Amino acid sequence: MARKTKAEKEKTYQALLEAGAELFQKQGYTATTLNEIAERAGVTRGAFYGHFPDKSEMIKAIWQEHVMPFFEPIRETLLNLPEHDPATRFRHEINNLLELFEDNNVVGRAFFIIMHNMEISVKDRDLAEFLDDKYRLYKQVLFCAYTRLHDARQLRPGVEPEQAAMGFLYILIGMINMALLPFGNFDFARDGYPVFEHYLNSVLSA
Amino acid sequence: MARKTKAEKEKTYQALLEAGAELFQKQGYTATTLNEIAERAGVTRGAFYGHFPDKSEMIKAIWQEHVMPFFEPIRETLLNLPEHDPATRFRHEINNLLELFEDNNVVGRAFFIIMHNMEISVKDRDLAEFLDDKYRLYKQVLFCAYTRLHDARQLRPGVEPEQAAMGFLYILIGMINMALLPFGNFDFARDGYPVFEHYLNSVLSA
DNA sequence: TTATATATACATTCGTGTATGAATAAATGC
DNA sequence: GCATTTATTCATACACGAATGTATATATAA
CATH class of the missing domain: 1.10.357 (Tetracycline Repressor; domain 2)
Incomplete structure (x- = not known):
């Protein structure tokens, strides 16, 4: 995957955070998977692990x-x-x-x-x-x-x-x-x- | 497995219920698995499915x-x-x-x-x-x-x-x-x- | 004899974490 | 400023474990 600019990185970080919050609210913390979060943020689990050690x-x-x-x-x-x-x-x-x-x-x-x-x-x-x-x-x-x-x-x-x-x-x-x-x-x-x-x-x- | 008496069946039912409640309290509903419940109740998952359709x-x-x-x-x-x-x-x-x-x-x-x-x-x-x-x-x-x-x-x-x-x-x-x-x-x-x-x-x- | 309580075994699906790779942004040297 | 190197973002692929549900077997209560 091509390297992104710092601004773009921040954008995916925010997208992940927002996706996570939405899903945690909707279906619960435990029931939400990293795959779901990544998908809703428009990225893959690879991106998630680039920003957070875990859920x-x-x-x-x-x-x-x-x-x-x-x-x-x-x-x-x-x-x-x-x-x-x-x-x-x-x-x-x-x-x-x-x-x-x-x-x-x-x-x-x-x-x-x-x-x-x-x-x-x-x-x-x-x-x-x-x-x-x-x-x-x-x-x-x-x-x-x-x-x-x-x-x-x-x-x-x-x-x-x-x-x-x-x-x-x-x-x-x-x-x-x-x-x-x-x-x-x-x-x-x-x-x-x-x-x-x-x-x-x-x-x-x- | 040998068939149990009706009283024994009721006993495992109660044991399962108690085990479930204890574990749900301790680790949360979603995080608790059927295996854990059965094990704590002293039985296996087979018994669980005999008493409950699901969690x-x-x-x-x-x-x-x-x-x-x-x-x-x-x-x-x-x-x-x-x-x-x-x-x-x-x-x-x-x-x-x-x-x-x-x-x-x-x-x-x-x-x-x-x-x-x-x-x-x-x-x-x-x-x-x-x-x-x-x-x-x-x-x-x-x-x-x-x-x-x-x-x-x-x-x-x-x-x-x-x-x-x-x-x-x-x-x-x-x-x-x-x-x-x-x-x-x-x-x-x-x-x-x-x-x-x-x-x-x-x-x-x- | 028959019905059944529960153990056992199996198939399938799913989630996590990690290792790897590709493409390019950023840093460096001149 | 430009060329080259380096660092890094994220996708992809893989390995492992674990959980669910079901099918089957067995011993015994009914």
Whole structure:
């Protein structure tokens, strides 16, 4: 095969990544073969191995390229809520998060794959750790945010940060789950924002 | 192979079911092979095909045998909350549900497999429909319960049944998700009951 | 005697990983 | 800038293993 230019190489890389994400979403991570990915990207398995050591590395790449750029700033903000009136910033950022899931289906797709369409296997310890990290991350970020809210006395009396963070995490995970399922038409305006609004009001005093 | 008695046949059936559930939980549905299931059950693939047409039928059997007996009465109760003071019954039944997940790890395991360790694939339309049914079921049951609560004026003013049902579903799904993950030690007394208690208090007026 | 639970054996298909090769982009030397 | 060398992208081919489904055999329950 003729050597391609650097720009062309990047193009096939992106094509492979996109093909992989689409197929993982549609038929699951384990059930998707390298042949299918390559074919959908318009290349052969030879190209795949030129870009990824194996399938599991592709998942990490999808996360890195499709999620991190959007997710990182939100995480950064939640970890550094202002000492004065963190609640307003918190509400705002949660809104950003929901909008991200509503608008950007690349991000949503990646989450769906990670949470729903990738079996957690003892066989692949590496991937299990990768998933573990993701969940640990969410928990940590939310706990940090709620601690700040607590310190600023913007949580309703009797609401403990750990508990509130867990509750929020449940709602978030639950909603993302439902929102991303291929069946059961989900409407953010109907099933997303109002639910969060209610929950935030029940937890925040501000 | 020598023919077995009917009782022995039932025993290998149960052994296969148990082996399948264990392996699906540990390594995922797709990644588990019929050979592994048979070997763990102390038989060969020949026995498997004597009891199940294929792997997907085993999932349905696991649900039928390991979940339905516990889940059905709860569903029945939620669909038929009393007209007078449904809230008390509702709280009670939700508690039952949490206890079920806390105590009965066979039920929890089945849920974990369905929700986390079985990829949703277009390739297997039959299984996708099976999953779809499950989610539809939850939604329907909760909506029915919340409607009854609403009619009895036991929802806080401004709380709509649809919304409240969705919120509850999110929390439930989110919690079950987190509770069942193999990593991240989950404690029902710490991360389960209090969160639900808070949410119920924020929604119910009674 | 007959029906059947399950082991065994076989055929087929499929997926992975690697080794190889062709053609050309990129690098190098002048 | 041009000629030559080198590096590299990706297709092709191959080897190996593994999984499925089916057909068959056997011993014994019914």
